[in-house]
Amino acid sequence: MAWRMTGKIVEACSCKMVCRCTLGPAEPDMGWCSAGQLMLIERGNSDGVDLSGTKAALALQLPGDFLGGVELARLYIDEATSSDQRRELEAIFTGQKGGVWGGLRDAIARWLPTEVASIEIEAGEKPSFRVGRIAEGRLERLKTEQGRQATLENAPVAAAFGVETLELARSDGARWEDPDLRRWQAGGFGAVEAFDWSG
Amino acid sequence: MAWKVSGQSVELCSCKMLCPCWLGPDGEPDKGWCGGAFAFDIREGNSDGVDLGGSSVAFAAEWPGNFFGGNGTARLYIDEGAGADQRRELEAIFSGKKGGHLEGLFGAVITKWLPAQVTKVDIQWGDNPSVTVGSVGQARLQPMKDPAGRPTKVQAAAAQAGFQIDSMDLASSKGSRWSDPDMRAWEGDSGTLHRFNWST
Secondary structure (H helix, E strand, O other): OOEEEEEEEEEEEOOOOOOHHHHOOOOOOOOOEEEEEEEEEEEEEEOOEEOOOEEEEEEEEEOOOHHHOEOEEEEEEEOOOOHHHHHHHHHHHOOOOOHHHHHOHHHEOOEOOOEEEOEEEEOOOOOEEEEOOOEEEEOEEOEOOOOOEOEEEOOOOHHHHOOOEEEEEEOOOOEEOOOOOOOEEOOOOEEEEEEEEEO | OOEEEEEEEEEEEOOOOOOHHHHOOOOOOOOOOEEEEEEEEEEEEEEOOEEOOOOEEEEEEEEOOOHHHOOEEEEEEEEOOOOHHHHHHHHHHHOOOOOOHHHHHHHHHEEEEOOOEEEOEEEEOOOOOEEEEOOOEEEEOEEOEOOOOOEOEEEOOHHHHHHOOOEEEEEEOOOOEEOOOOOOOEEOOEEEEEEEEEEO
16 A cells, blocks of 8 residues: 655646635635646656656546535546556545545545546646646746745645645636536636655 | 834735735736735834834735735824834835835835824734734734644745745734725735845
8 A cells, every 4th residue: 555656736726826725714716616736746656556757637626615625526647657557546646545645535525537638747947737638728937026936835725735835826828628527717826836745 | 314124014905815916916906906004013123323123113005906006095104102203214214215125116006195194003923913003903813824833924926025025924814904094994804924124
């Protein structure tokens, strides 16, 4: 049951900057919140299966804020992964292998079947993502005129995802159009976050 | 024209937590407009030979849109415990008339200054910081923390650079109110706590 992954998350949601759900309890700007999390796994291993360089994405549909729970979620796994990697990634992200995702298991009411798709994630100076034909976005990092990256640290809800620091980036124009989920366009909130998860 | 002030400050406004104006010109305030206040607890300070240590001053303003869009109306409230010399220097500094970054900042975002008022400006710290400005402003803040008890912070937001504030702790100002008869009355939600160390 041992696994560990380190890497970067690129995130966008339907709320304005800053998504109030990260600071919850709060009312999302639309009353509801839909979010996409793109996981770029730089290093990883799960029970002997190397996960380094794999990619996964998560769509979350919430009727209110995060503390009110997630009503529907779907995991997308990059088509470049092997069947062993897909099995391990699905088990980890749906909470079956413990760790931070195991802790979130009760917060997610229903999982749609996992999909395999082409996933592109760029988490550097010009963050961007694409999930097949379903989702795409380009983010603009928020920086001062002197070039300092704007950050949100120790946000109460981000802690549930094991994230300490959100590097804030505007997500205007990003979209998520899964036919089985509420379609949404980004309200402006976006972030790039480092993770170090294990279970 | 030389001055230096350092201490702790409290900010709150009419937006939900976190006020989008902190993060740049692209965010729209939740109400379309923004009413905000700052209170400065000056621990040490000096302005052209006048000691400002232990004085307090508050600032309130309203903007028709995002803070960066300017066209704001503002007023300073200077604590009644300040002497005449201190009042003169505090008004000059905090309205941007004595140079430094506040001159550029307020020059860009404040169009109209209402006459400064002398009143009681009381700032209390501790677990739940509070600010009382005469009968105009009453604020009580609830600092935000993660489950491990670490303060929730924002660093390097665009408006922080304008105020020269490196880091700020988020604190809900729910239940707070500001009702200057010459400005729009508002109730708080967003709030932040900071340290400042400013000079020309």
